Amino acid sequence: xxxxxxxxxxxxxxxxxxxxxxxxxxxxxxxxxxxxxxxxxxxxxxxxxxxxxxxxxxxxxxxxxxxxxxxxxxxxxxxxxxxxxxxxxxxxxxxxxxxxxxxxxxxxxxxxxxxxxxxxxxxxxxxxxxxxxxxxxxxxxxxxxxxxxxxxxxxxxxxxxxxxxxxxxxxxxxxxxxxxxxxxxxxxxxxxxxxxxxxxxxxxxxxxxxxxxxxxxxxxxxxxxxxxxxxxxxxxxxxxxxxxxxxxxxxxxxxxxxxxxxxxxxxxxxxxxxxxxxxxxxxxxxxxxxxxxxxxxxxxxxxxxxx
Numbered sequence: 170x171x172x173x174x175x176x177x178x179x180x181x182x183x184x185x186x187x188x189x190x191x192x193x194x195x196x197x198x199x200x201x202x203x204x205x206x207x208x209x210x211x212x213x214x215x216x217x218x219x220x221x222x223x224x225x226x227x228x229x230x231x232x233x234x235x236x237x238x239x240x241x242x243x244x245x246x247x248x249x250x251x252x253x254x255x256x257x258x259x260x261x262x263x264x265x266x267x268x269x270x271x272x273x274x275x276x277x278x279x280x281x282x283x284x285x286x287x288x289x290x291x292x293x294x295x296x297x298x299x300x301x302x303x304x305x306x307x308x309x310x311x312x313x314x315x316x317x318x319x320x321x322x323x324x325x326x327x328x329x330x331x332x333x334x335x336x337x338x339x340x341x342x343x344x345x346x347x348x349x350x351x352x353x354x355x356x357x358x359x360x361x362x363x364x365x366x367x368x369x370x371x372x373x374x375x376x377x378x379x380x381x382x383x384x385x386x387x388x389x390x391x392x393x394x395x396x397x398x399x400x401x402x403x404x405x406x407x408x409x410x411x412x413x414x415x416x417x418x419x420x421x422x423x424x425x426x427x428x429x430x431x432x433x434x435x436x437x438x439x440x441x442x443x444x445x446x447x448x449x450x451x452x453x454x455x456x457x458x459x460x461x462x463x464x465x466x467x468x469x470x471x472x473x474x475x476x
Contacts, residue, residue: 213248213437217264221443222407223320224329227394228252228277229336229427230413235440238391242442247415250436251429255414256283270326274315276307276333277414278473290325296333298459304340306473307333309397311456318454320405330401331414334394336473337369337426339386341393370425383419402444404452413439 216224227235232244249255256279260268265288272291273284276299286292299311309332316330334341372378402409418424418435427436 212246213258214245214441215248215261215264216259216410216412217267219410219441220408221410222327223316223401223405223409223446224327225316225398225401225409225411226329226331227335227391227398227411227413227440228331228333229415229417230391230394230440231416231435232413232438232440234335234388234391235413235442238388239395239440239442242411242440244438245412245441247413247437247439249429250415250431250433251427252277252279252414253283254429256280260284260288262288267327271329272319272325272327273329273331274312274319275329275331276312277331280331291319293319293458295458299456305338306336306340308340309334309394313397313400313452314454314456315458316401317404317452318456320407321448321454328405332394332397333473334397335387335390337390338473339390341386341389341391368426374420374425380419387417400452402446403449405446406448407446409444409446411440411442411444415439 235242236244247255248258260273268288269290271289272293273280273289274293274295275284276296278294278296280292280294280296284292293315295311295315296307299315300307312330312332316328319325320328367375369378373380373383398409398411415427416436416439417427418433421435422433424431424433424435427433431437
């Protein structure tokens with residue numbers, strides 16, 4: 170955001186909220202200035218500095234929402250405010266040995282351009298063969314299936330399962346306000362809706378979708394992901410950690426959704442919970458990696474609200 174955009178944004182907020190807009194403006198200006206300092210935006214807790222065997226990523230899960238629903242764990246400052254930023258700052262050369270011993274099972278299509286397959290022990294892009302066109306996203310079950318199968322194989326020291334929930338679209342609710350994302354149009358535009366079409370977040374910001382509907386869908390999507398977490402923790406051995414790649418702003422400081430290179434606390438504070446797991450063998454994986462073919466990730470990204 171340039172200076173003229175910043176001034177225009179907060180002038181409008183000042184006219185609406187008066188002096189009440191000033192704290193947000195100061196915070197926005199401060200974090201924006203800090204983000205311009207080289208290296209600052211990738212500061213945070215890297216997952217490889219923590220102890221875990223299986224790591225479950227709940228995409229776009231805010232710390233406060235997780236705390237409200239689950240009531241356990243702590244918060245950490247993520248190394249990214251977006252999925253591509255998190256991937257880039259997580260699978261770094263600094264952690265080369267640990268990364269090489271990791272299987273990354275992902276439903277996030279940004280893996281195609283922001284994950285170096287050569288660095289990891291394995292990259293299972295489940296979004297290529299487990300996408301649900303009717304939902305406009307990849308539901309939790311295919312990720313759960315592949316995480317359990319990979320963990321049981323014993324081939325890797327670390328297994329990461331990257332779920333797309335609670336990220337939009339909110340498939341855990343029946344509000345009818347979101348139509349999902351076309352995988353062939355999944356692009357790199359900012360999730361706050363800076364692309365060519367009006368996104369879900371823009372519609373909320375414009376008042377077309379009320380906040381109660383948003384929060385209901387967001388929470389229901391988290392609960393959907395937590396059901397998958399329970400299945401995994403009942404069917405793997407070892408230490409299971411639950412976290413998120415980033416969060417979302419819901420109007421705080423005038424931001425909606427998430428954008429890379431921002432130090433916005435609602436985008437950066439994410440949950441961190443650790444559970445000791447024992448495989449009860451109550452789940453039998455059946456999904457085999459499909460033909461990845463030449464699927465265009467752009468449509469998937471678009472369905473997730475990036476264009």
